[in-house]
Amino acid sequence: MNETKLTARNVDVFYGPKKAIDNVSIDIDNGIVTAFIGPSGCGKSTFLRSLNRMNDTIADARVTGEILLDGEDIYAASMDPVALRARVGMVFQKPNPFPKTIYENIAYGPRIHGLAENKADMDAVVESALTKAGLWEEVKDRLTDAGTALSGGQQQRLCIARAIAVSPEVILMDEPCSALDPIATAKIEELIDELKENYAIVIVTHSMQQAARVSQRTAFFHLGNLVEYGETSDIFTNPREEKTKDYITGRYG
C-alpha cells in the first residue's frame, strides 16, 4: 500500500559515553503519520533528531547503525547533511520563527536553496506554503509584520509553512503542540491530517490522545528502546507488550 520512506536498522545514539538510543530498527512509511510516544527521557526526540542529522549540531552526539532515506544511507560520507535537511524538514517544540517578517520567514528556505527565480515566483511559493499550512487567510494582509508578532499557534503554523516551503519529503515534528492551547492544538492536528497526503510525517508527542487522534502508526519508546511499533489502533486497544499497556493505561509516564 504505502512505500517505505525511512528505514532505521540497528541504530544506537550516544551522548558522550551515555547511550540514549539502543538498537532501534523501524520502517516509516510515506503518506501516513507515525507517532513516537513514551515517557520523558525515553529517547524519542533523540531518535527523531537523528533522522535529519540534527544531532550533528550537538558536539558529542554520535549515531551508529544505518538510517536509509529512499534506500540511501543518510550517514554515508557522500550524504550532505545540509541537502538532507532540505528533504527532511523539522518543526520544533517551541515555535521558533526568525526575527524577520512573515514573508521573509517563509522565503528564507526557498531563497537559500534557489527555489524561486524572481519575486513573482517567490510570492507564489510563499502563498502556497502559507495556504498549505492554513495560515494564508489569517496573514495575507500583513505579510510584512514580524513573525514573532503572531500568536503562539499561528507562529507554529508559520514554522510548519516554513518547513513546507522548501518542499521536503519528510516532516519531523518534535512535540509541536506542547506550547500551545487546545484550540491552537486542534488546528495543528487538523493541518497534520491534511499534510500527510503529500509527506511522510513523524510526530513526537507526550499526549497519547494526540497520538491516537493524528497517527496511523505508533512507536512506543522506553529507556532508549523501541518497545512496540504497529498500527495505532492496535497499540491503543490491543498492545502486545506489558510495558506498552502499562504506559497507555497511565500506570506510569
Next chain:
Amino acid sequence: MILTGVLLAVIGLGLVGWFAARGRARLLYSGRGSMHSMPNYHGWHMALWIIVPALIAWTAWSAIMPGLVDGVVMADPAAASLPADAMHRNAIMAEARTLAANPDAAAFNPEARTIAEPLRAATTRYGLIGALIIGIVAFAGGAFGFTRIRPDFRARTHVERAVLGLLLLASLMAILTTFGIVASLLFEAGMFFKDVSPIAFLTGTHWSPGNAIGTDIDDNFGAVPLFWGTIYIGAIIAMVVAIPLGLMSAIFLTQYASHRVRRWVKPILEILAGIPTVVYGYFAALTVAPIIRDFGATLGMANPSTESALAAGLVMGVMIIPFVSSMADDALAAVPRAMSDGSLALGATKSETIKKVLLPAALPGIVAGVMLAISRAIGETMIVVMAAGAAARLSANPFASMTTVTYQIVQMLTGDQEFNSPKTLSAFALGLVLFIVTLVLNIIALRVVKKFREAYD
C-alpha cells in the same frame, strides 16, 4: 593631631563597648529562645551607638575647628602685622600651620614665625575641646546602648537596619560623586563660557588657547579640530579596526571554535582588555608610529610626522577589540539556540545561518556594544597623549598628527594652572562636551541592550 588620636580612641572604645555589651548579653542569655537577639548583635548595637554619633561629632568638629582657630589667631596681637590681601595672608597662614606642627620647618615669611606660637596654642586648645565633646558623645551613646541590653530588645533588627543604611550609603557614594563631578564641570565650564561664546567654542575651527588674549579670544577657542580629531581617531580609525576584528573573533569563538580553543582564546582576549592603556600608549608611540611614518615616507609624503592619527587609532582599535568581541559574543550567545536549529533544519548551512539569522538577531546587541566601545575610545587618553600629537588640525589625512579632546584636557590641567584664565577653564568645557557625548552614547546603548533582552525573554 589630637583629632586623629581621638578617632582611634573612639574606635577602641567601640571595641571595648562591643565586648562589654556582648558580655552583658551573655549573662542574660539562658538558653535558646530566652533572648530575641544573640549576644553578638547586642555587641554590634552597642559599638554602633558608640562609634556612629562620635564619628558624626568628629566630622563636624573637624569642619568647624580650622575656622575657630583662625579666628583666635587673627584676633591675636601678633597677627596685626599680617598683610591685608587674602591670598598673601593665606600663604602665611599655611606656612604657620606647617611651623606649628614642626618648628624646624623652613618659612619664607617672617610673619609666619610670629603667629606660629598662638596658632599652636589655639590648635591644642580647640583640639582638646573637640576631644572632650567627642568623648562625651561617645560615652553618652555607649551608655544609652548599654541600658538597652534586655532579653526582649531587638538588637538584631536595629543592627540589620544600620547595615542596610551602610549599604545604601555605599551605593549612593558613586552616584553622589558623579553629581559632584557634573556640578564642578558645569560650574567651571560656566566660568569658561562667560569669557568665550559657546557658539564660537562649538563651531570655531581654530584652536590655539596660548594666543588667546584680548578681544580675539573667541577666535582662538574653536574646538571643532579637537572634536574632529577625537572622532577621527576614536570613532573612525579605531572602529575600522575593532569592529570587523572583534565581530569576527566573536563569531569564531561562539560558532566555530571547539570547546578547547575557546577555553584558551577567550581568557587571552580578556587579558588583552586588562593591559594598562599607558602600555598601549608606548607601544603606539615607540613601535607603531615610526612604522606608520616610514610607510608614509614610502608613499611619497614629504615630512611625515612621527605622531599620527593612524598610529593612535590603530592601537586604540586593537585595545578595543576584546571589548567589541565580548559584547558581540554576549549578543550572539543570547540568540536562542532554537533560532539556529530552525535555520539548520531548513537545510541552511552554518555560515548561512550565521549571516542570515544569528547576526541579524544579534544586531541590536552588537550595535550597543559598538556604541559602548566608541564611548570608551573617545574618552581614551594615554594612547592619544603619546601617539597622536598636539596639533589641532582639521584634516582627513591619517598620517597627519592630530589632537583630541582628552589630550587637550591633559595639556590644560598639567603644570601651572590659573583657574581664572580661559585657557585652563577650557579643559572643563571640553570635559563637559565629552561627558555629555559619552553619557548619551551609553544611555542609547543600554536602552538598546535592554530592549533586545526583552525580545528574547
